[in-house]
Amino acid sequence: MPASDAPSGPSLRAPAAAVRENAHAPYSNFKVGAAIRATSGSVYVGCNVENVAYPEGTCAEAGAIAAMVASGETELAEVYVIADCPSPVPPCGGCRQKLKEFGAADVAVTLATTDGVEMKTTIGDLLPGAFDAGHMERS
Ligand code: THU
Numbered sequence: 001m002p003a004s005d006a007p008s009g010p011s012l013r014a015p016a017a018a019v020r021e022n023a024h025a026p027y028s029n030f031k032v033g034a035a036i037r038a039t040s041g042s043v044y045v046g047c048n049v050e051n052v053a054y055p056e057g058t059c060a061e062a063g064a065i066a067a068m069v070a071s072g073e074t075e076l077a078e079v080y081v082i083a084d085c086p087s088p089v090p091p092c093g094g095c096r097q098k099l100k101e102f103g104a105a106d107v108a109v110t111l112a113t114t115d116g117v118e119m120k121t122t123i124g125d126l127l128p129g130a131f132d133a134g135h136m137e138r139s
Helices: 013-020 060-070 093-102
Strands: 032-038 043-047 076-083 108-113 118-122
Touching: 013 032, 013 043, 013 076, 013 108, 032 060, 043 060, 060 076, 060 093, 076 093
Parallel strands: 076 108
Antiparallel strands: 032 043, 032 076, 108 118
């Protein structure tokens, strides 16, 4: 479904900000919340979950995507990410690829600060030149 035909709904800011409070971030002290709307209209949330073995931690976006997929959905319609930082939080490289796996290039992504600053972008703009299945066609 083109993102332009996907359902919109109430702002994802409130669920993203609420789940951010549950983040387990004792090592970075940097709590992140993500809320995503699937094309069904359902909203899924995730927060970062760190681990004393640092590389084992997971990002907020990854948690929200995992919740969506576990519920049987695989198509993103909208994404919202929030953290307490000086400028809207940019998703890490791995999360950009994870978002691209489940969302068309024109899917809206809002990056936000807890102070209320928002920056609007898209999955395509976050990961230009993305690797996809087409690159494996000759293998
Ligand atoms: N983090 C996220 O959860 N999402 C982002 O978009 C950026 C970074 C987390 C990972 C780690 O727990 C903490 O923020 C500091 O990197």
